[in-house]
Amino acid sequence: MISDETIATILRSIYVSGTATLLATTWGIPTSYILTLKRRVGIVEAVIESLVGVPTVLLGLLLYLLLSSSGPLAPLGIRLLYTPQAIILGEAILITPLMISTTYRVLKNTVATYSELALSLGASKTQVMTLIIKESLPGVVASIIMSFSRALGELGIAMMVGGNISGYTRVMTTAIALGVARGDFEEAIVLGLVLLTIMVVISITLKLLNKVYSIG
Amino acid sequence: MKLLHRLVLLVSVMTLLVVIPYYLLFPLNPYVVRLRISTTTSLYATGLLDVIAKAFSSEYPNIRLEFIAVGSGAALRIAEVGDVCVVLVHEPYLEHQYLIKGVISEGRIFAYNYFVVVGPSNDPASISKANDVLEVFRKVYIAGELGRAYFVSRGDNSGTHLRELMIWGLLGVNPGNTPWYRSCGCGMSDALLIANELNAYVLSDLSTYLKLKSNGRLPNLELLYINTNDNLTINIYSAYIASKCSGDERRYGELLIDFISRDVGGIIRNYGVDEFKQPLFYPVLEDESKFLRIWEWFTFR
Numbered sequence: 001m002i003s004d005e006t007i008a009t010i011l012r013s014i015y016v017s018g019t020a021t022l023l024a025t026t027w028g029i030p031t032s033y034i035l036t037l038k039r040r041v042g043i044v045e046a047v048i049e050s051l052v053g054v055p056t057v058l059l060g061l062l063l064y065l066l067l068s069s070s071g072p073l074a075p076l077g078i079r080l081l082y083t084p085q086a087i088i089l090g091e092a093i094l095i096t097p098l099m100i101s102t103t104y105r106v107l108k109n110t111v112a113t114y115s116e117l118a119l120s121l122g123a124s125k126t127q128v129m130t131l132i133i134k135e136s137l138p139g140v141v142a143s144i145i146m147s148f149s150r151a152l153g154e155l156g157i158a159m160m161v162g163g164n165i166s167g168y169t170r171v172m173t174t175a176i177a178l179g180v181a182r183g184d185f186e187e188a189i190v191l192g193l194v195l196l197t198i199m200v201v202i203s204i205t206l207k208l209l210n211k212v213y214s215i216g
Numbered sequence: 217m218k219l220l221h222r223l224v225l226l227v228s229v230m231t232l233l234v235v236i237p238y239y240l241l242f243p244l245n246p247y248v249v250r251l252r253i254s255t256t257t258s259l260y261a262t263g264l265l266d267v268i269a270k271a272f273s274s275e276y277p278n279i280r281l282e283f284i285a286v287g288s289g290a291a292l293r294i295a296e297v298g299d300v301c302v303v304l305v306h307e308p309y310l311e312h313q314y315l316i317k318g319v320i321s322e323g324r325i326f327a328y329n330y331f332v333v334v335g336p337s338n339d340p341a342s343i344s345k346a347n348d349v350l351e352v353f354r355k356v357y358i359a360g361e362l363g364r365a366y367f368v369s370r371g372d373n374s375g376t377h378l379r380e381l382m383i384w385g386l387l388g389v390n391p392g393n394t395p396w397y398r399s400c401g402c403g404m405s406d407a408l409l410i411a412n413e414l415n416a417y418v419l420s421d422l423s424t425y426l427k428l429k430s431n432g433r434l435p436n437l438e439l440l441y442i443n444t445n446d447n448l449t450i451n452i453y454s455a456y457i458a459s460k461c462s463g464d465e466r467r468y469g470e471l472l473i474d475f476i477s478r479d480v481g482g483i484i485r486n487y488g489v490d491e492f493k494q495p496l497f498y499p500v501l502e503d504e505s506k507f508l509r510i511w512e513w514f515t516f517r
Contacts, residue, residue: 008241015237022230069298069460081299082252082282084242130219163284166266168242178285181261181405183431 002190005167006175010194013171016084016158017151020091025144028099033129035100036107045104051097060160063090067161082163087171090157095147102146106139107132138210145206149199249279249464251472254294255304256375257403259453260285262423262496264487265304271483272475279468287374287403295320298460301469306421306453307375309382312515320456322470325507326477327453327484327497331379333441334408334425334434335417340364343417344440349448352441353383356417360396366416367391368407371399375451380419382514383448412436421451423488423496430492452511453497477501 035041065071067081080086110132118128133140155173162169164178172191179188259265260283269281284291284300288307295303296319303320305311314320333343333352341359346352359365370377384391391397400410404424411418412434422442428434443449455473457466479485479499488496500507 011237012241015241019234022234068294071297082284126219163282165282165284168280168282178261181257181403182263183405183428183433185431185433 006187006191008167009170009172009175009191010198012084013152013173013195014198016087016171017091017148017154020088020151021095021144021148023088023092024095024099024147028096028147029103029140032100032103032107033132035104036111045101048097048104049101052101054094054097056094056154056156057160058156059090059094060157063093063157064160081161082165082169084162084169086161087158087169090161091151091154094154094157095150098150099143099147102143103140106136106143110136110139141209142206145202149202152198153195249468250282251279251302251465251468252282252284252300253302253304253469253472254284254286254291254300256288256291256306256453257285257405258306258376258421258424259304259497261403261405262427262488264423264484264497267483267487268476271481272472275475275480276468276471281472287372288378289373292319295456295458295460298458301458301461301465302472303456303458304453305375305456306451307378308452308454308511308514309378310375311454311456315456318459321459322457322473323454324456324473324477325452325454325500325504325511326473326479327499328507329422329451329453329495329497330442330444330446331376331419331449331451332422332425332439333417334411334420334437335365335440336415336436337438339438339440341417346441348443348446349383349441350387353387357387357389357391360391360394363396366396366398366411366414368411368414368416368418369397369399370404370407370419371401372403374404376404376419376421379451383419386448408434408437426488426492426494426496447510447513450507450510452507452514454511477504 035044063086064081066073067078067086068074069079069081080089114131114135115128118131123131153173155177158164158169158171158174159177162171162174164170164174172195176188176191179185179191255265265283269283272281273279284294286294288305288310291303291305292310292314294300296314296317311320311323315323333349335341335343341355341364343352343355346355356365356367360367369380398410398414398416400407402410404420405428407418408420408425408428410416415436425434425439429437455476457469457473461469476484477500479501484497484499485495488494
């Protein structure tokens, strides 16, 4: 029922979306931490929240224009179009607003609860940061997983800048689209079920981890 | 300092997690040349290009064919900006425009098949007795105006869509704003699936229809009009090199076009014969000059 190619597609999908999530984490989490320390960030917050629902195919088109051989990056020798790296970059950008806005909420609550208390007890700035990261970890992890889910289920960017190239940039969502175009609904459904299973498994694991963490 | 150590450890573990699977999932070979090809969906969705790619790769092992399947309009557009090297399309009028612009060159006609009209099995417009495709469309138009039939249009500037518009144009009618004319803005498979649900008529390429029909996705549709003597329904596939393509990629692109045009091993001629009892595409081979005349006729419409 599941061919080697399908398995490769699933692994590739997880890898691409996972790397995109890691990449987004490196700038998303620090950004939200900085945001929590600043006052009057209402407008920034509103803009970021509105970007959470940006159509993936629009972002795909913009990235296509950016990465294309006649785009602004071409003279620099950057040739990323139709590579897995292009999808990674695109998905990382896509999930950044989601990650920032969800992490920001968690961090803000923790900061409000602990920050001044810790400072008044004589903690240094680094110690405060460590404390806040520790206390809000379950929420931050939840936000990262949510972003991973969004990246995994995204079609527009993978199609536009990945090109759905067999054995190279074909991921689960683009393979489903091709399955529909070829009339191979069975393969599309298998992939769809796998996609859903991965998301549910991750979500359950997260809940369990959260439970263990809060008890520990 | 403990924090710093932990951070360094975390970063190095993450890096390993990213780098090692990368080499497992995307095996790199510096001697492999990427040949990027934009292609019309019908050639790809039918699976023909997979077979061609396999045969070509066994002859030239250090090349990787990367197909980007889009409509003919988009295929030419991404060739224009230089994102692909070879273009496989079936829309003479657009091809002609891009040839004039100097975007593509070294064109070869390599295959053809026929556009067909597919519709509900009870055939409310009784098109199956029509003599040519103009009569078919006239009957569909009349039945549509009488509220007896629907027509699904691709509406996506693909080769099939433009051919449909050309036929309406030859009849001197514009069904664009009528309630029975549904423009889906979608690919051939989607248009066929919609037509199946609406019990509508649709202009399709033979290959996509046969592929979906044999998969049992189109229970309500039948092949109602196919006429190999009707030049208006000839669907001509051509291959071009994008002018912006150079170096090794261009050299292999030329080899690929030559490979397809010669129909090495009868791949095109035999594709789908086992499954559908008839070929999906016909190679052009020595008839190229004959098809070039038909191709030119389409460019001047």
